[in-house]
Amino acid sequence: MAVQTELNIAEILHESGAVRFRYARILASDGARWIRHGLFVEYGQDGTVVSEGHYLNDKENGPWRDYHLNGKLASEGRYLEGREVGIWRFWNAEGVAEESTNYGS
Secondary structure: OEOOOOOOOEHHHHHHHOEEEEEEEEEEEOOOOOOEEEEEEEEEOOOEEEEEEEEEOOOEEEEEEOOOOOOOOOEEEEEEOOOEEEEEEEEEOOOOOOEEEEEOO
């Protein structure tokens, strides 16, 4: 689908002007739209990382982490072509492990 190899970095802002999303993207082969491809990071209003992972041809792919507002890890798992796979682990805001979910392969 994607043919352009040069990455472009996109930033989408909160109303305050702070960066909300920053991600790598490439132009689709038809030249009509951008495709998320590479590192993706979501930020809170205060600049802390809320979520981070990677995209491959506009689908989540590889390790992914979400964080509580206090910066502690909330969840961690893997995506494969936009689907959650394997074991996903979850923690509460104090950092105590909660349930895990196995999404299989």
